[in-house]
Each structure stands twice: as structure tokens, then as C-alpha cells.
Amino acid sequence: MSPCSVADRARATIHDVATLSGLSICTVSRALRGLPNISPASQLRVEEAAEKLGYRASSAAARLAGGKTGHVAIVVPKTTAWFFAEAVEAAEEALAHGGLDSVLMSLRGREHVKDALFRNPDELSERVDGVLLLGVNLDPVQLEALAASKLAVASVGLSDVPWDNVGIDDEAAAWRATRHLLDLGHWDVAILAGNEPSDGTVRTAAHRQAGFERALDDEHLETDPDMMVCTESTIDGGYRAMTELLAARRRPAAVFSGCDEAAFGALKALREHGITAPKGVSVIGIDDHPMSSFLGLTTVSQPVADQGAFAATLLAERLDNPELGSPPQDHRLPTSLIERKTTRRARH
Amino acid sequence: MSPCSVADRARATIHDVATLSGLSICTVSRALRGLPNISPASQLRVEEAAEKLGYRASSAAARLAGGKTGHVAIVVPKTTAWFFAEAVEAAEEALAHGGLDSVLMSLRGREHVKDALFRNPDELSERVDGVLLLGVNLDPVQLEALAASKLAVASVGLSDVPWDNVGIDDEAAAWRATRHLLDLGHWDVAILAGNEPSDGTVRTAAHRQAGFERALDDEHLETDPDMMVCTESTIDGGYRAMTELLAARRRPAAVFSGCDEAAFGALKALREHGITAPKGVSVIGIDDHPMSSFLGLTTVSQPVADQGAFAATLLAERLDNPELGSPPQDHRLPTSLIERKTTRRARH
DNA sequence: CTGAAAGCGCTTACAG
DNA sequence: CTGAAAGCGCTTACAG
Numbered sequence: 026m027s028p029c030s031v032a033d034r035a036r037a038t039i040h041d042v043a044t045l046s047g048l049s050i051c052t053v054s055r056a057l058r059g060l061p062n063i064s065p066a067s068q069l070r071v072e073e074a075a076e077k078l079g080y081r082a083s084s085a086a087a088r089l090a091g092g093k094t095g096h097v098a099i100v101v102p103k104t105t106a107w108f109f110a111e112a113v114e115a116a117e118e119a120l121a122h123g124g125l126d127s128v129l130m131s132l133r134g135r136e137h138v139k140d141a142l143f144r145n146p147d148e149l150s151e152r153v154d155g156v157l158l159l160g161v162n163l164d165p166v167q168l169e170a171l172a173a174s175k176l177a178v179a180s181v182g183l184s185d186v187p188w189d190n191v192g193i194d195d196e197a198a199a200w201r202a203t204r205h206l207l208d209l210g211h212w213d214v215a216i217l218a219g220n221e222p223s224d225g226t227v228r229t230a231a232h233r234q235a236g237f238e239r240a241l242d243d244e245h246l247e248t249d250p251d252m253m254v255c256t257e258s259t260i261d262g263g264y265r266a267m268t269e270l271l272a273a274r275r276r277p278a279a280v281f282s283g284c285d286e287a288a289f290g291a292l293k294a295l296r297e298h299g300i301t302a303p304k305g306v307s308v309i310g311i312d313d314h315p316m317s318s319f320l321g322l323t324t325v326s327q328p329v330a331d332q333g334a335f336a337a338t339l340l341a342e343r344l345d346n347p348e349l350g351s352p353p354q355d356h357r358l359p360t361s362l363i364e365r366k367t368t369r370r371a372r373h
Numbered sequence: 374m375s376p377c378s379v380a381d382r383a384r385a386t387i388h389d390v391a392t393l394s395g396l397s398i399c400t401v402s403r404a405l406r407g408l409p410n411i412s413p414a415s416q417l418r419v420e421e422a423a424e425k426l427g428y429r430a431s432s433a434a435a436r437l438a439g440g441k442t443g444h445v446a447i448v449v450p451k452t453t454a455w456f457f458a459e460a461v462e463a464a465e466e467a468l469a470h471g472g473l474d475s476v477l478m479s480l481r482g483r484e485h486v487k488d489a490l491f492r493n494p495d496e497l498s499e500r501v502d503g504v505l506l507l508g509v510n511l512d513p514v515q516l517e518a519l520a521a522s523k524l525a526v527a528s529v530g531l532s533d534v535p536w537d538n539v540g541i542d543d544e545a546a547a548w549r550a551t552r553h554l555l556d557l558g559h560w561d562v563a564i565l566a567g568n569e570p571s572d573g574t575v576r577t578a579a580h581r582q583a584g585f586e587r588a589l590d591d592e593h594l595e596t597d598p599d600m601m602v603c604t605e606s607t608i609d610g611g612y613r614a615m616t617e618l619l620a621a622r623r624r625p626a627a628v629f630s631g632c633d634e635a636a637f638g639a640l641k642a643l644r645e646h647g648i649t650a651p652k653g654v655s656v657i658g659i660d661d662h663p664m665s666s667f668l669g670l671t672t673v674s675q676p677v678a679d680q681g682a683f684a685a686t687l688l689a690e691r692l693d694n695p696e697l698g699s700p701p702q703d704h705r706l707p708t709s710l711i712e713r714k715t716t717r718r719a720r721h
Numbered sequence: 722c723t724g725a726a727a728g729c730g731c732t733t734a735c736a737g
Numbered sequence: 738c739t740g741a742a743a744g745c746g747c748t749t750a751c752a753g
């Protein structure tokens with residue numbers, strides 16, 4: 026029996042690479058991690074030896090010795106909503122590209138889970154090197170605790186946050202959507218606005234509502250309180266909101282929904298009242314949900330996968346260069362109006 | 374300055390627990406892991422000391438020494454499809470319950486990623502203790518390599534697989550759906566069948582087609598080749614398939630779609646031909662996609678979250694008791710017919 | 722039932 | 738530019 030047949034050859038360790046390259050494990054370690062102070066010749070020999078042996082550092086050992094886990098937590102309110110599923114997928118790909126494993130943590134609306142995670146980030150930093158927050162609404166206490174921790178952080182869709190963030194300009198997107206309605210000659214427009222706490226890191230609904238109001242204001246139009254209804258950002262929420270609007274008040278000429286899913290529900294409520302868009306009323310949303318093209322919903326689209334990938338990349342970069350002292354940035358990706366079949370010109 | 378103020382107290386190690394309890398770290402280690410041969414008194418002292426110190430074992434150290442990672446890979450074709458997002462969410466929750474971190478790995482249809490992952494499971498087992506496969510189609514070579522590895526494996530939605538699997542009885546679900554059409558008096562029924570390789574671990578489409586054929590056979594009806602069209606299991610796939618069916622052949626009285634999303638596409642194609650369900654034709658799907666209730670689609674529902682949670686639990690149990698020699702089992706969860714608005718009795 | 726010792730595979734100062 | 742040594746916090750035989 027050969028003592029080192031391929032079959033029973035164990036995984037190569039840093040010692041094997043050191044032996045083969047004729048250098049110390051210490052030098053090997055430095056060479057492999059791209060640290061300075063290595064002669065080009067040594068660098069080359071190490072790389073060749075590692076290559077030949079198919080060497081891959083043990084993340085457990087590296088972590089124990091160096092305090093790195095090679096893992097990043099992707100935290101989402103839930104994975105089942107389209108936006109998060111899409112962003113998670115793109116983020117996971119970007120992180121994998123950087124050699125990082127993605128540990129998925131879904132909050133599922135259970136506040137105690139969120140609190141357990143963020144009240145004491147030290148325990149989290151035992152498990153991961155960094156945290157990618159996707160639309161996670163942190164209260165001020167959680168925000169502060171996380172910012173004070175040693176974890177690297179990046180996020181998608183948050184506001185006023187002391188780390189890299191990627192999102193869209195929600196105010197501008199809502200303005201654009203409302204502007205489209207106005208341009209079509211609809212002056213009597215309702216808004217289905219989202220609900221959210223006012224002291225959290227997620228301010229999407231507030232910004233979209235602000236954009237709506239600014240668009241009206243541009244035309245010196247007042248926002249009619251009767252034409253604003255708050256709702257959950259779901260099909261059911263939109264359905265209930267639209268039903269309420271139709272039941273208690275007069276019919277608007279157009280409806281701006283803060284998100285596509287609520288717009289779906291609104292369309293359904295309208296249909297049940299014998300009103301079809303765009304004939305009876307024009308409807309527009311924001312997001313470009315996959316179902317929107319199927320249903321013909323006019324909307325303002327946002328690049329979801331891009332946001333997830335971008336934020337993940339920023340996080341991976343910070344992790345790679347911890348000394349990188351560049352200040353955190355807030356990136357706003359472009360959105361665009363997609364005209365489909367639920368909006369049309371008013372007939373006065 | 375107190376040398377051990379709360380602020381600068383480092384994380385407690387096994388040594389601290391040993392010191393406080395007056396036992397060796399070895400005994401502490403055994404007690405904490407629930408190994409036998411510990412006196413009740415020692416057990417108690419260890420637990421108290423650990424509790425008082427807020428001790429939590431370092432997973433990196435445990436892994437390095439013991440070869441356990443405390444991580445499980447959740448592998449999916451993509452996270453963005455409803456089914457997978459839902460199953461992932463439930464699986465992650467169940468795994469977290471068992472103290473396991475979920476590492477998400479999305480294949481995104483890139484065969485080379487799948488191959489890299491499963492051709493050499495040893496590298497994967499460097500990163501995780503177990504693998505949860507959600508609807509992942511392995512070819513025979515990949516299947517064998519994974520089965521031969523030291524990784525614990527469980528899956529959702531696979532067939533003929535040498536590890537614990539959870540799914541539904543696809544053949545029965547399709548039979549039930551088709552039976553419903555037949556019971557309504559529709560004898561001329563078409564099928565929108567899914568595409569899939571015939572040598573893989575995912576046999577959903579084949580089983581659903583078999584169920585369809587058996588239902589017809591029960592009535593001594595032949596499956597008309599003109600009434601069967603293969604398609605991707607997506608909205609677009611269903612749309613194209615239905616369009617094709619309508620263009621080249623006669624109009625069926627009813628349509629059984631192998632999945633709800635394809636049924637959505639079929640509905641759209643029908644509408645574009647001026648046909649609305651259930652008036653012109655009855656349409657039924659399988660899945661109970663979230664949009665199905667919105668669209669009023671009659672379907673056979675399957676419990677997606679339950680499947681994910683169940684499989685994850687089975688995996689966690691195997692990981693907890695590696696000596697557990699019980700043979701792998703195939704669990705089939707119940708489905709049920711949900712009548713909505715796209716099917717109705719035939720008028721002869 | 723319990724403990725001393727070796728070792729998992731790396732990284733980190735520190736010396737040279 | 739390079740290496741010897743210590744150590745990260747556990748677990749695993751082995752001995753008692």
C-alpha cells in the first residue's frame with residue numbers, strides 16, 4: 026500500500042505547503058493572505074505549492090487564530106417577499122464571489138429575534154464577520170448597539186445609517202409616479218401609503234408619501250386627507266385600503282400606490298366595484314414586481330438585485346480592507362417609469 | 374480600575390467555567406455536551422458555573438478540535454421562486470431552533486456551481502456538517518458523490534434518494550386535480566406538463582403527468598398527444614404553451630397545469646384569445662401559489678413551509694445523533710383541492 | 722467518574 | 738524579508 030495514495034490523502038494543510046515550498050508556515054500564511062514583506066520568489070513558490078496541493082485554508086483554524094469567521098449574516102424581515110428573495114439571491118452571489126459564506130437570518134416579524142440579534146451584537150460577532158441588513162427596521166437602541174459593535178455592516182433600503190447603504194431615491198420615485206398621473210391630466214389623485222414606525226431605519230413609506238405630496242405641491246394642489254389612506258404593503262392591505270376609499274369617499278381619478286402589491290389589491294377592489302383600470306381610474310405603483318408585467322400595471326421600477334449585489338460588494342470590500350477608513354456612503358440607484366396598461370390620459 | 378469590570382470582561386472560555394466549578398476543562402466539556410460518565414453533582418456544578426458566566430462554546434474552536442461546524446447548507450435552484458423562498462424560510466427557522474446556522478447556497482441554474490459543490494463534497498464538508506437540498510436536481514454522479522460523503526443530507530421534493538426526504542405525492546395531487554375536471558363533466562382536457570431531465574433527483578413533472586394520465590385512464594380515456602404540451606414551470610412558459618395549444622389545435626374543455634404559475638400564463642393566453650375561465654374553459658393548477666387566491670385559480674394546495682421545516686428537523690436530528698442508524702425515510706405530506714373560480718361544471 | 726496531555730490548523734507579535 | 742514560538746478554545750484518546 027502506498028502510504029500516500031490519492032484515495033487516503035487527507036486535506037492539505039499549511040504545513041504541507043510549507044514543506045513543499047521549503048519555507049516556514051508563517052511565510053506561507055503571509056504569502057497566501059497577500060500580506061506585504063514577501064520576496065517575489067517566495068510568493069511564487071508558495072503559490073505554486075498551494076496550487077499543486079489544492080490547498081485551501083481551514084476557515085475554522087483561521088477563525089480561531091485570527092478571529093475571522095469568513096461568514097456574513099444576511100438579515101431580512103422575511104425571505105418570502107419578492108423584494109427580499111431577489112436581494113438575498115444577488116447578495117449571496119456577490120458574497121460567494123468574495124469567498125464569504127452567507128448565513129441567512131430571517132426575522133419573520135418576531136421582535137424578540139431581532140432584539141436577541143442586535144441588543145448584544147457581541148454574540149453575533151462570534152458567528153459572523155459582518156452583517157448585511159436588507160430592509161431591516163432597527164429602533165434607535167438596536168441601531169446604536171450594532172454601530173458600536175466590531176461588526177462590519179452594510180444595508181439595503183435604510184435611511185440615515187452610519188454604514189454603507191444602497192437604495193433608491195424613494196421620494197423621487199414617488200414624485201415620478203405621481204407626476205405621471207398629473208401629466209395624464211388626473212388632478213384628483215389618491216394615495217395608498219405604507220405603514221411604518223417613524224423612529225426606525227426604514228423610511229420608505231414616509232419618503233414615498235413625501236414624493237407624492239411634493240408632486241401635488243408642484244401643481245399647487247393640496248393633499249386631500251380623504252384621499253390618503255394608510256395600509257400594509259401587501260395585496261390584502263391594498264385591497265382593504267381601496268375598498269375603504271371607495272366605500273366612504275368619492276372615487277378618485279387616479280391612484281398612486283406606494284408599492285405594487287398594494288396596487289394589485291387595489292385593482293381587485295376596483296374590479297369588485299365594477300371599475301377597471303385604466304378606464305374608470307388610472308393606477309400606478311412602485312417596484313415593478315414580477316406580477317406587474319403580467320397584470321399590466323404601470324409602475325416605477327427599481328433594480329432590486331443590483332441593490333443587494335452592490336451592498337454585498339461594499340461589505341466584502343470593507344471586510345477585505347478593515348483599515349479602509351473611507352466614510353460610509355449612501356448610494357441611490359436609478360429608477361424608471363414603466364408605462365403599461367393601468368394608466369391613461371384623462372377625458373375631461 | 375477593577376481588573377474585571379463588566380465592560381472589559383472578555384467572553385468566558387471553558388477555562389473560566391472549569392475554574393469556577395473546580396473541575397477540569399475536560400470534564401466541563403463533557404458535561405456541557407451531555408456526554409455520559411459525569412456525576413450528577415459535577416454536572417450540576419458545571420451547569421451553574423456556565424450559566425453564571427454566560428458561557429457559550431466557541432464554534433470555531435469546537436469545530437477545529439472536533440470537526441463540527443454547526444452550519445448546514447441550504448441549497449436551492451434559486452431563492453426567488455415562491456416555493457423555495459417559503460421552504461428556505463421555514464427550514465432556516467427549524468435549523469436555528471436546533472442551534473444550527475444556515476448557509477444559503479443558490480445555484481441559479483449555473484451548472485458549474487452545482488458541479489463544484491457536489492462533485493467534491495469533501496470541500497463542502499469543510500464548511501458545513503449537513504446539506505439540505507430543496508428541489509435540487511442532482512444527476513447520478515452528483516447523487517452518488519454526495520451520498521458517499523460524510524455529510525448528513527436531507528431533502529425536499531426529491532425522489533428515490535438515499536436520505537430523508539419530504540415531499541407531496543405529486544402523482545396523487547395531479548390525479549386529484551384531473552379528477553376534479555372530470556367530475557365537472559369535462560372530458561376533453563389538456564395538460565401543460567413541466568420539463569425536467571429524466572435521470573435526475575427531481576421527478577415532479579413526471580409524477581404529475583403520470584397522475585393526469587391515470588385519472589384519464591380511470592375513465593378509459595386516452596391521453597390525446599395533441600392535448601399535451603411541455604413547458605417551463607413559469608408564467609411565460611404557461612403562456613407560450615397555451616398559445617401554442619390554441620393556435621395549432623382545437624380548444625380543450627379544460628386545462629390541467631402542472632403548476633400554478635404556468636396556469637397564470639395560460640389564463641393570460643386564453644384571455645388574449647377572448648376566452649375567460651371558467652366560462653370558455655376550466656383551468657386548474659397545483660401548488661396554491663400566493664397569487665392563486667388573488668386570481669381565483671382553482672388548485673391543489675401543498676404545504677410548502679411544512680415540507681421545509683420537516684426536512685430541516687430530520688436533518689438536525691441526524692446531526693444530533695450521528696449514531697442513529699434508522700434508515701432514511703420518504704415522507705409525503707397531504708395536499709388538498711381548493712375550488713375557486715376558474716373551474717365549473719360543463720354544459721353539454 | 723475524572724484529569725493531564727496532545728493536538729486541531731491557523732495567525733500574531735516578536736526577533737532576527 | 739523570514740522564522741521559532743506561543744496561543745486561539747476547544748475535543749479526543751488515554752490513563753487513572
